[in-house]
Amino acid sequence: MSRFCICLLAAVLIALAPALSTRAQTNTSLFLVKPYVQLGNNPAHTNKLEILWFSQKKSGFKLFFREADSTAKSPWKRSEDLSITLQPTSQIKPYYRYSGSIESSAPGREVEYRIDFAKKTLFQKVVTSRKSKEQSYTFALAGDVGAGSFGQKGNTFQIHKLKPDLYLIPGDIAYNRGKVEDYLLRFFPFLNSEIAAANRGAPLLSETITATAIGNHDIALTNQWTGVDFTSYPDALGYYRFWSQPLNGPKRRVNERNTTIIRGDARAQLNFVKAVGERFPRMANYSFDFGNSHWLVIDANPYMDWTDQKMRDWVEKDLRTAKAAWKFVLCHQPGFSIDNNHWVEQRMRLLSQIFEQCGVDIVFSGHAHTYQRSYPLKFTPKEPANTSADGTISGDFILDRDFDGARVTRPRGVLYIVSGAGGASLYRKGILPASETLFNFKFLNQKHSFTFCKVEDDNIELRQIDCDGEEIDRIRITK
Ligand SMILES: [Fe+2]
Structure with a gap:
């Protein structure tokens, strides 16, 4: 031979x-x-x-x-x-x-x-299969996942051990650009590994219903928005190739001023459009029911204009008409974060009042590679409700400082959870000055971690668990 x-x-x-x-x-x-x-x-x-x-x-x-x-x-x-x-x-x-x-x-x-x-x-x-309104369920959630890291594999292994009914990824699914090869190299081998081990990942995706939101790495890291460049990244936007989620959001997701969302090499664009069909661009904004919960998944990337009245009306209608005990929002960029890297990206604050008026319980995000839990809060943007040049949105806070998740469990306001310690490099340093962090109750950035929730009739147990299986935060939320 x-x-x-x-x-x-x-x-x-x-x-x-x-x-x-x-x-x-x-x-x-x-x-x-x-x-x-x-x-x-x-x-x-x-x-x-x-x-x-x-x-x-x-x-x-x-x-x-x-x-x-x-x-x-x-x-x-x-x-x-x-x-x-x-x-x-x-x-x-x-x-x-x-x-x-x-x-x-x-x-x-x-x-x-x-x-x-x-x-x-x-x-x-x-x-x-998907749970009904009468059935309790569990979900696991972590963003900023597919980096091929030890933390990513450990998180996947720990989540798989807990056997959630639903697994959610609030964006930045496959690093570094969300391309096909990024998914093949740094995401699927660990999230859909045949072997369950702390250093290998687990068969999580093959045994668990999974839903995702789109993040900035999923659009080839196009932060200064000029459209995803298919010349530089010909197999970009793997999000639309690899996921299959409800197409019940608005048909147009970008504002009227900026409709160019892909550009560059014509053949690569054609390859992409043929591959994904009607999923692009609609699948970035959608909603679904699971158990006694309604999940609204929204695109928080820079090209989205959340002052656009049509988009705001869609969010409001979706949330108001939802017939579920609990209402959750999933998006990548958090409106309320105290990390030094992304804190100025506050555009999702523009939807805070709609969330409050429509009874949203928790908004889950990623983007900041940390775990953060806010006080239950209400936020009123200063008029006019628009983003300032540096990306910040100032406004008035009402914080529920009585809620402690143990003795006082009924929040007066919306809880904002950043669960972005799913696998990418942790943000080790830099917390903003105290005047900018008042809304934050907890900030943990020492280990990779994920959120695990048990949702019952009028009761949620929310835990944050690190990649070694240790609980690092726990609260109870009741109606
Ligand atoms: Fe991100």
Whole structure:
């Protein structure tokens, strides 16, 4: 056997080792991205979920599912709506996006799914379907994730151990530019690892419904907004290729003054548009119900004009008409942060009054690579409600200093949580002068961490847990 053949055989064996070590993963090498679970563009009250995977094979896969939590398992059903979409790219060989539905007969049931290729089962997992209004649920949340760091892997491992019903990422999903290769190198290998270990990550995405918000690294780090440059970053905006979320937000998400949101190399732009279809740009603003909660996911990037009345009306209508006990907002850039890196990016303060008037309980963000918890607060921007040249928005605060999350648990105002310690380098230094930090109750930046919440009827237990599994904050919130 030639030296080349021996090297090749060794490489194949190393590549297959994790797959061979677990049940049913007989040949995961056919996947460019192994299967994972999405809400899909499904109506609010449905027991349907979407399974997504990516491969350079253009056919041959079949998706099956069955209910898994009864003593006598139901027969396997074949997913009839499997769709295959070519994903042209500039920097890697074209690949295909596979997407198919699975369904349970009732909310909150375990559904087993499997993917076959050439009559062999390649992949088999169990996921719990979306919870109903009557069911309690848990969610885990951390932003600023896909850096390939030890903290990212530790967080993923700890989250997977807690088996949340829902996992949320408030932006900056794959560093450094949110490109296809960033997802393939620094995100999926750890968030959808076959092996669960503190130094490897875990199979979190294949076993947990995941929802995401778009951050500034997800738009190729285009901070001074001139549109994502497809000449410099031809496979940018992986957000729209890899996620499948409700398309129930406004059809236009940018203001009338700035409609150019992609530019540069024409072929790369065409590749992108063909790959993502109607998901771009709509999928950056959407909402969904989960359990007794309503989640509003909004795009807080610099090109968004949240003084635009049409967009404000959409936010207000979405929140007012939501019939849920708890209302949460998920966005990347926080309106209230005391970190030195991003504190001037205060544009999300423009929506504070709508959040207050529509009964939002908690706004979750990332962007600042720390954990921060505000006092419950109300904020009134000074007129006119617009961003100043340096990005700050001044206004009047009313802080609920009685709330302590233990003895006094009913907040008078909105809680703002920054959970941005998901994996990227922590912000080690720099807290603003005291006059700028009055709204902040807690600031932790020593270790990577994530938020874990148990949501019951009128009661939430919110914990912050570090990448070694230690609890670093805990509050209870009641109605
Ligand atoms: Fe960010």
